[in-house]
Amino acid sequence: MTKKLLNSPLTYALGMLAMMIPVQAFSAFYSYYYVEKLGLGVGLATLARTIYLIWDAVDQPIFGYLSDNTRTRWGRRKPWIYAAMPLFILTFIMVFAVPEGMEGNNLFIWFLTALILFETVTTVLWVNYGALFPELFRGDRIRAKASAVQQGFQIVAILIGSALTPIIFAAYGYRNMALIYALVFAVFMWICMAHVKEKEEAQQEVPLGIIEAFRETLKNKQFWIFNIANSFAQTVNGLLSSMIPFYAKYVLKIPETQVSLLLASIFVSVIPLVAVWYLIVRKLGGVTSWRLALAVYSLSVVPLWFAQGLGSGIAAGVMAGFGLSGFLVTPAVLSGQIIDLDAQKTGRRREGIYTAVAGFITRSSGLISALAFWIVGMIFGYVSGEHPGSNPEATFKYLISAVPFCLLLISFLISLFLKKVSNENHVTNDMMSDSGVEHHG
Secondary structure, three states, X not given: OOOOOOOOXXXXXXXXXXXXXXXXXXXXXXXXXXXXXXXXXXXXXXXXXXXXXXXXXXXXXXXXXXXXXXXXXXXXXXXXHXXXXXXXXXXXXXXOOOOOOOOHHHHHHHHHHHHHHHHHHHHHHHHHHHHHHHHXXXXXXXXXXXXXXXXXXXXXXXXXXXXXXHHHHHHHOHHHHHHHHHHHHHHHHHHHHHOOOOOHHHHHOXXXXXXXXXXXXXXXXXXXXXXXXXXXXHHHHXXXXXXXXHHHHHOOOOOHHHHHHHHHHHHHHHHHHHHHHHXXXXXXXXXXXXXXXXXXXXXXXXXXXXXXXXXXXXXXXHHHHHHHHHHHHOHHHHHHHXXXXXXXXXXXXXXXXXXXXXXXXXXXXXXXXXXXXXXXHHHHOOOOOOOOOOOHHHHHHHHHHHHHHHHHHHHHHHHOOOOOEOXXXXXXXXXXXXXXXXXXX
């Protein structure tokens, strides 16, 4: 390992690329695969997500606490990541390798089992990978830079996972698509971990007891405001990616072969805009930039309502990409500041438990997304590809534009309750006093 690449934003961001390619393919196409192609009812798909989220409420905080309290010569996070890598590969393939002819209750059981296994392993990876960010990158400037690089890679991954996936499964099938992405994950995740070295001082700290650890986390008001607002915005990310195949079919009325062009219009536009939002964060600070991103994101989904055909769909997608890029870049700086405040208060770096609890809050967006799909589907009569109802066009116009606008408006209003954080990794007196941290000037 060269010193230049060790703990660099570039090599760390390769982990995001590795995980997001298969995760985005899953998020964007599991509903389309199971509901539209295999005939699983929307109600059963929603039930499976609900059952998983009940389990997720338990496993996320537990994995975060265990990660914070792990002590090995390789670090706290890396052993968990290495152990989860082969399991992630196997469970991702399982999601898209449904046996021929499976239907009804058997299909539901397969989907539920694959969902729980895949998402549980994914939780272990996300908790430990995400916990490395505030530990490796200290200070707002380096975090803004690392976040921009990381989100740049994330957009590339989203573009691959969204736009390239339909081409691959059309040519080779869903199972072989999963095998290809699993191999890509293994290569890039190994390169990332080979160039990460955790801070030794974090392992010298005496861990908090489990009750005290959860109590300190759960009573942090700024943490809750920030993550609840993010959960509504994160729901929009999930809705946009998962509804676009339906939107293309029923609203834009374009063939499956053109879905990749539509997806590319959103995500290609995001890549250069990540740099724009990095400059905005440096100029305006974390909280103001984050609020601005939420406001812009809410307005950017409106044109999707009016699009007709591929051309206007692409134009609307580019506008949505501007809002999406802001939301991808801005939260990382704020999250790191909140964790730094906790470290000042407790004397311990507890990135794992904060990342885990935040992950559960934001991943509950999957339930909001699934419920939105189910409720809007019931209103307009959409059940599955076999029973699309009398007005599937209205179903997916609401799900791609009207519902996201309302969710982002809620997110923005909640964000107004978060107190300001300064640009240089210090906090205002108000936020200090609210968190019980002494101000040192």
